[in-house]
Amino acid sequence: MTYMTPKFVFSPAEQAVLKEKLFTLLEQKGVRMDHAAVVEILAGAGANVDGATKMVRFPRKLLEDLIGKIPKQVLLAARDPRFDLEIPRADGGFYVRTGTGAPGFLDPEDGEYHRTRIRDVATWAKLVGSLDHINFCAFPSPVDVPGKTADIHALREMLTYCPKHIWIQPYSGESIPYLFQLAELAAGGAAELGKRPLVSFITCSLTPLDYKYMDLEVIVQACRRGVPIHACSLPSAGGTAPVTMAGTVLLAAAEVMVLLAVAQAIQPGTPGIATPLIFSMDMLTGRSLQSSTEAIQGAAAAVNFIKTSFDIPVHTYGYGADSPDIDGQAQSERSLLSLMVALAGSDILGGAGQVEVATAISPLQLIVDNDLAGMVQQLRAGLSLSDETLAWNDLLNLQPGGHFLNNDHTLMHCRSAFKGRTFVRQSRETWLKKGQVDFLAKAKDIYDEIMAGEHAGLISQEVGQEMAGLVQTADRQLGV
Amino acid sequence: MSILNELAKSIEEGKLQEIKEQVSHALAEGLSAEEILEKGLMQGMDVVGKRFAAEDMFIPEVMLSARTMHEALLVLRPLLEQGDQNVKMKGKVLLGTVEGDIHDIGKSLVEMMFVANGFEVVDIGENISPQAFVDAIKEHKPDVVGLSALLTTTMPAMARTVEAISAAGLRDDGRLKVIVGGAPVTEEFAREINADYYGENALDGVEVVKQALAG
Numbered sequence: 178m179t180y181m182t183p184k185f186v187f188s189p190a191e192q193a194v195l196k197e198k199l200f201t202l203l204e205q206k207g208v209r210m211d212h213a214a215v216v217e218i219l220a221g222a223g224a225n226v227d228g229a230t231k232m233v234r235f236p237r238k239l240l241e242d243l244i245g246k247i248p249k250q251v252l253l254a255a256r257d258p259r260f261d262l263e264i265p266r267a268d269g270g271f272y273v274r275t276g277t278g279a280p281g282f283l284d285p286e287d288g289e290y291h292r293t294r295i296r297d298v299a300t301w302a303k304l305v306g307s308l309d310h311i312n313f314c315a316f317p318s319p320v321d322v323p324g325k326t327a328d329i330h331a332l333r334e335m336l337t338y339c340p341k342h343i344w345i346q347p348y349s350g351e352s353i354p355y356l357f358q359l360a361e362l363a364a365g366g367a368a369e370l371g372k373r374p375l376v377s378f379i380t381c382s383l384t385p386l387d388y389k390y391m392d393l394e395v396i397v398q399a400c401r402r403g404v405p406i407h408a409c410s411l412p413s414a415g416g417t418a419p420v421t422m423a424g425t426v427l428l429a430a431a432e433v434m435v436l437l438a439v440a441q442a443i444q445p446g447t448p449g450i451a452t453p454l455i456f457s458m459d460m461l462t463g464r465s466l467q468s469s470t471e472a473i474q475g476a477a478a479a480v481n482f483i484k485t486s487f488d489i490p491v492h493t494y495g496y497g498a499d500s501p502d503i504d505g506q507a508q509s510e511r512s513l514l515s516l517m518v519a520l521a522g523s524d525i526l527g528g529a530g531q532v533e534v535a536t537a538i539s540p541l542q543l544i545v546d547n548d549l550a551g552m553v554q555q556l557r558a559g560l561s562l563s564d565e566t567l568a569w570n571d572l573l574n575l576q577p578g579g580h581f582l583n584n585d586h587t588l589m590h591c592r593s594a595f596k597g598r599t600f601v602r603q604s605r606e607t608w609l610k611k612g613q614v615d616f617l618a619k620a621k622d623i624y625d626e627i628m629a630g631e632h633a634g635l636i637s638q639e640v641g642q643e644m645a646g647l648v649q650t651a652d653r654q655l656g657v
Numbered sequence: 658m659s660i661l662n663e664l665a666k667s668i669e670e671g672k673l674q675e676i677k678e679q680v681s682h683a684l685a686e687g688l689s690a691e692e693i694l695e696k697g698l699m700q701g702m703d704v705v706g707k708r709f710a711a712e713d714m715f716i717p718e719v720m721l722s723a724r725t726m727h728e729a730l731l732v733l734r735p736l737l738e739q740g741d742q743n744v745k746m747k748g749k750v751l752l753g754t755v756e757g758d759i760h761d762i763g764k765s766l767v768e769m770m771f772v773a774n775g776f777e778v779v780d781i782g783e784n785i786s787p788q789a790f791v792d793a794i795k796e797h798k799p800d801v802v803g804l805s806a807l808l809t810t811t812m813p814a815m816a817r818t819v820e821a822i823s824a825a826g827l828r829d830d831g832r833l834k835v836i837v838g839g840a841p842v843t844e845e846f847a848r849e850i851n852a853d854y855y856g857e858n859a860l861d862g863v864e865v866v867k868q869a870l871a872g
């Protein structure tokens with residue numbers, strides 16, 4: 178019997194079909210864009226534009242040319258250069274980003290669920306700075322600051338406490354200039370930000386095939402400054418996209434490629450990361466799901482298709498749960514999701530720490546995800562094979578029976594097994610005797626340890642004052 | 658099966674092609690428009706609602722039933738409007754997503770559930786300013802206005818909208834009911850901003866409104 182390669186992504190022949198359809202869809206059907214300046218640039222580049230309907234159609238040759246200009250490598254720089262991220266990762270692995278935009282917070286301090294506050298944003302930033310396998314940070318959505326400037330307040334907190342790269346999700350078009358200005362202040366100027374982009378922005382399609390002003394404006398402004406974009410599509414299979422996942426993958430890929438192409442039309446060489454974020458609608462209740470069997474399959478298929486067909490960096494959810502709590506279900510969901518998308522070749526696994534379909538985050542979950550990320554990183558890399566890893570000499574000198582405990586080879590490698598800090602691997606008896614400490618209790622210990630540590634702000638007093646002034650101006654100008 | 662039972666079954670099964678003819682046939686048999694609606698079509702819709710709540714019917718199937726109801730009403734509505742006004746449609750609902758917010762999937766589901774339950778629905782879209790809500794209410798004269806918000810950052814706009822509706826005097830006689838919903842919205846928030854009702858999900862919203870209009 179022959180063993181069949183597991184088919185969890187589309188085959189090369191299927192990908193060729195998908196690619197054809199992607200170009201056909203964008204050439205024949207096109208997309209709608211609500212941004213006159215961007216539409217004009219595209220028209221100038223050779224797109225077919227219908228001014229009345231705002232429909233933009235991409236001749237195949239044009240789209241191929243624009244896609245050809247997308248950089249194959251992207252730098253996501255960090256406040257602390259030790260945390261710079263070069264994509265793709267040299268070892269073929271992935272980077273991990275935290276959940277974004279969550280208005281709900283599962284607080285380890287009191288074990289309660291509450292709305293995210295600005296101090297929780299700071300907590301989040303500090304945790305990310307201390308967790309080895311969490312590589313960059315998105316901010317949750319605080320409610321105890323003015324709604325119209327919540328993103329601006331949150332970013333200031335991030336820039337103050339997070340030594341790693343920051344992904345910015347704006348909540349409205351009006352806040353975009355302030356978000357860029359804050360980043361420039363932290364970077365030490367616009368030119369510095371362009372050279373070492375400490376932040377990157379998300380821009381989203383409005384599935385199906387629609388593009389809002391805000392998202393296109395993000396691209397315009399990012400292009401001007403050389404800041405990387407995560408080009409997102411968030412289809413919901415059965416809701417805003419075909420109920421059959423293949424169709425949803427095609428639609429998401431097409432929408433993402435349009436965003437990236439727009440950036441290249443505005444400013445060739447603008448770094449961009451293809452980010453299909455796949456949901457399925459629960460056809461019984463209408464809820465958006467990110468860890469249903471189909472959504473996981475869709476995420477894996479979408480990143481794999483884009484990466485193999487266009488050879489550009491890709492990003493999708495690797496963590497997240499449909500469960501509203503950090504329970505057993507949440508752990509199964511994120512394990513299945515992260516493994517599948519990592520094997521499918523995603524350069525970035527997003528959503529660490531999030532539950533309840535991206536509407537809540539949990540510091541304890543983030544600490545568990547840190548371990549899961551380390552495990553999956555190693556699982557993805559596979560076993561290495563050499564005389565050393567075979568312990569070839571030991572095997573040749575082996576006496577039947579006996580053990581390896583005393584071998585130099587064992588001594589040399591005994592520390593190399595992956596060690597997460599949260600998993601419990603005791604016998605029932607030991608576990609009972611030691612107070613039934615489970616993985617979440619261990620995560621809480623780690624949380625306490627991190628929070629008790631030193632977390633000096635990363636911003637000088639002078640820059641801090643400038644930032645505070647800018648946030649105040651934003652509050653005033655945006656009519657708080 | 659009686660004619661009325663058959664009509665109910667057709668709604669439940671979404672017999673979109675056949676329903677108009679069945680309604681005409683029932684009228685020809687001497688049944689009144691009121692009877693056909695109340696004892697036939699609405700009975701079918703009740704079953705649909707119950708089966709959906711019990712997770713025994715899928716959304717596209719409910720949508721098909723709603724469309725079938727809509728078809729049937731094309732025949733019945735002129736007759737009902739001439740009638741003695743004992744029987745009316747369940748009510749008119751005006752729906753929109755508040756200013757600054759473009760999330761519309763939840764609102765579409767809410768619309769579906771209202772239509773499926775015999776309400777007339779006017780969907781005025783997304784990113785709707787308080788003033789535009791006020792204008793639309795004046796134009797369409799709904800019994801119920803439903804506001805949707807998916808962002809914590811647009812919940813203040815929801816509050817402003819309720820305020821504007823009150824300030825325009827549209828709630829003075831107490832007939833217009835305001836219901837709010839959306840993932841971050843809670844019962845408590847609804848009370849705080851002086852809305853009449855809160856709906857946790859589409860089904861819940863319809864139940865709350867049904868009870869309110871009946872009571």
Ligand code: B12
Pocket residue numbers: 277278279280318346347348349379380381382383384411413417462463464465533534535536757758759760761762763764766767803804805806807808809810836837838839840841855856857858859860861862863
């Ligand atoms: C899909 C999605 C999008 C799509 C929307 C597509 C569309 N056509 O609607 C896109 C990609 C365009 C989008 C954009 C944005 N989004 Co969005 N989005 C989501 C997502 C993943 C799912 C929402 C959804 O469709 N749910 C399914 C429906 C069926 O559920 P529902 O809307 O809750 O509706 C049910 C009930 O709430 C209720 N209900 C709803 N309305 C009403 C009304 C009444 C009267 C009643 C009775 C009941 C009721 O009944 C419905 C059915 O049962 C959520 C996360 C989530 N899990 O909610 C984020 C989410 C809501 N988005 C978020 C954000 C931040 C944004 C953006 C700002 C991001 C950006 N920079 O692009 C923009 C917003 C732009 C704007 N101005 O509005 C945040 C909100 C954070 C916050 N502060 O609250 C969330 C939580 C994700 C996150 N963690 O970042 N988004």
